[in-house]
Amino acid sequence: xxxxxxxxxxxxxxxxxxxxxxxxxxxxxxxxxxxxxxxxxxxxxxxxxxxxxxxxxxxxxxxxxxxxxxxxxxxxxxxxxxxxxxxxxxxxxxxxxxxxxxxxxxxxxxxxxxxxxxxxxxxxxxxxxxxxxxxxxxxxxxxxxxxxxxxxxxxxxxxxxxxxxxxxxxxxxxxxxxxxxxxxxxxxxxxxxxxxxxxxxxxxxxxxxxxxxxxxxxxxxxxxxxx
Numbered sequence: 001x002x003x004x005x006x007x008x009x010x011x012x013x014x015x016x017x018x019x020x021x022x023x024x025x026x027x028x029x030x031x032x033x034x035x036x037x038x039x040x041x042x043x044x045x046x047x048x049x050x051x052x053x054x055x056x057x058x059x060x061x062x063x064x065x066x067x068x069x070x071x072x073x074x075x076x077x078x079x080x081x082x083x084x085x086x087x088x089x090x091x092x093x094x095x096x097x098x099x100x101x102x103x104x105x106x107x108x109x110x111x112x113x114x115x116x117x118x119x120x121x122x123x124x125x126x127x128x129x130x131x132x133x134x135x136x137x138x139x140x141x142x143x144x145x146x147x148x149x150x151x152x153x154x155x156x157x158x159x160x161x162x163x164x165x166x167x168x169x170x171x172x173x174x175x176x177x178x179x180x181x182x183x184x185x186x187x188x189x190x191x192x193x194x195x196x197x198x199x200x201x202x203x204x205x206x207x208x209x210x211x212x213x214x215x216x217x218x219x220x221x222x223x224x225x226x227x
Contacts, residue, residue, distance in 0.1 A: 007097060008034070008095060008099050008100045008101045009102075009120070009122060010096065010101075010104065010122070011102065011104070011186065012106060013103055013104070013105050013126060015125060015127065015159075015172075017156050018128055018133075018152075019126045019172055020126065020175065021105060021126040022105065023175055024178050024179055025105050027175060028103065028183070029103070032183070035100070037103050038088065038091065038092050039054070039055075041057045041058075041064060041067065041073070041088060042057070042058060042085045042086075043060060044056075044081075044083040044085075056085075057088075061083075061084070064086065067086070068086075073087055074088070074113075075087050075114055077110060108159050108162045115165075122186070123165070123166040123168070124170060125163050125169045126170050126171075126178065127160070127170070127171050127172065128172060128173075129171055129172070131156070168185050170182060
């Protein structure tokens with residue numbers, strides 16, 4: 001009776017530093033066949049263990065700027081040392097038109113740009129259980145000095161202030177539980193009335209007639225229908 005829109009949903013997942021959003025996204029993709037992760041483009045150098053087209057599409061600074069001129073990105077940002085990161089327009093549109101739900105793992109600034117273009121975008125913010133836990137996770141990495149850690153904390157607090165602009169917030173205190181919460185969010189979004197494209201309901205007399213003619217229906221009892 002209900003025909004839902006075929007086009008997939010656009011889902012943005014952001015989070016503070018060391019919130020574990022990357023791990024959560026990986027689990028979501030593995031558990032849900034209709035979910036696709038949009039691979040961003042970047043002009044930064046490829047790091048050890050990374051593969052082109054897996055973590056990012058790696059291009060030169062000149063190639064990235066050409067793509068900007070051609071309007072190939074839904075959004076892009078310039079980050080540390082002038083390196084670019086951008087969300088590809090064509091790839092995302094193609095996936096959505098195929099009916100696939102697409103996850104964009106991007107920062108707060110990028111999320112707001114996408115939301116302006118696509119108001120129906122589902123925005124989910126992932127947080128660590130506490131800032132003390134964030135500090136533990138950063139130290140466990142052992143890759144950053146105190147100055148870098150302080151800068152990360154400053155950015156994290158700024159991002160937390162942006163949470164009211166999101167639709168949902170999920171605390172990642174346990175990965176599987178966080179994944180289940182997001183799956184519940186996505187399921188509820190599929191049931192939204194504004195996702196209905198068409199309602200096929202016959203007139204009331206026809207519905208009653210079909211009901212009474214059903215061979216499994218015991219019509220020995222009488223029922224009063226208001227028509």
